[in-house]
Structure formats: structure tokens, C-alpha cells
Amino acid sequence: GAGVSQTPSNKVTEKGKYVELRCDPISGHTALYWYRQSLGQGPEFLIYFQGTGAADDSGLPNDRFFAVRPEGSVSTLKIQRTERGDSAVYLCASSLEPGGAETQYFGPGTRLLVL
Template sequence: GAGVSQTPSNKVTEKGKYVELRCDPISGHTALYWYRQSLGQGPEFLIYFQGTGAADDSGLPNDRFFAVRPEGSVSTLKIQRTERGDSAVYLCASSASGTGTDTQYFGPGTRLTVL
């Protein structure tokens, strides 16, 4: 079946603009994760959804970052007033139930560049 997909694959924006990044998880997966990967670093956790609700948003760096998953499938990561430091690859992953033994399946990422 289809894996995790993310759109767009690349996004270039100007400092101060608003951006939305979309994630389509594997069908039926209740858990969805967002990560940010900066150059030369591993993925850094941002937020975790279980169904429609954000079960853990402790990784969001500040209130400019927000994410939703209104119907428990597709999720959108929203960044307001973008800054150059937000430039990174944003990764989405999904897993069947969110337990620690579950395998997370990653999408290809969205490369965000803030000029």
C-alpha cells in the first residue's frame, strides 16, 4: 500500500511569511509524528498525535508552530512569521497505534527554506 506522503517536497518562503506543510499518513494509522531535521543532525521531535488530539506537543519550539489533525488522518504543520532559523527538513511519520513497540514509517520530508 501507499506509504507516508508529504507535500510540498520543497518550499521556499520569505522571512515573516506563513507556511503550511501537509502529511498524509498510512491509512489506518492512529499515531502521527512531526519531526524537524536540521543539516547534520538527527530528527528532532516536534509533536505527536493520537487520533485527532495532540498527545504530546512538548517539542514545538515556540508559539509560531502549530499542528492539526482534524479528522484523525491528514495533518498540517503550520508555521507563522517564519524565521531563517526555521529552515530545515520537516519529517512526518505514522505508526499503527503509537505504542513503543510500533514501527514508525517516515515520509520523504518537506525541505523548508526561509530566505
């Protein structure tokens, strides 16, 4: 079946601009996660959705970052007033259910470059 998909695959923007990154989880998966992976590092957690609500947004670095999942499926990560330090690969993952034993399946990521 189809895996997690993310669009765009690459995004180049200028400092100060607004960007939206989209994630389409595996069909039927109730939990959705966003991570950020900087060069040479492991992914770092940003936010977790259970259904439509953000159950844990403790990883969002500041209030320029926001994410939504209005219908409990597709999610959009929104970054306002982008900074060069926001350049990274943004990964989305989904799992059938929440909970520690569940496997998170990752999408291919969106590579964001802020000039």
C-alpha cells in the first residue's frame, strides 16, 4: 500500500518568507508526527497529532512554527518569517495508533533551504 507522502520534496525560500509543508499519512493511521533533521544529526521531534488535535507540541522551537491536521488525515506544517537556521529536512511519520510500541513509518521528507 501507499506509504507516507510529503510535498514538496524540496523547497527553496528567502529569509522572512512563509512556507507550508504537507504530509499525507498512511490511510487509517490515527497518529501523525513531525520531526526535523539537521545535517549530520538524528531527527528531532516537533509535534504529535492524535486525530485532529495536537497532543504534544513541545518540540516546536518557537511560535513561528505551527501545524494543523483539520480532518485527522493530512497535516500541514507552517513556518512564518523563515530564518536560515530553519534549513533542514522536515520528516513526517504516522502510526496506526498512538503508544510506545507502535511503529512510526516515515515519509521521504521535505528538504527546506532558506537563503
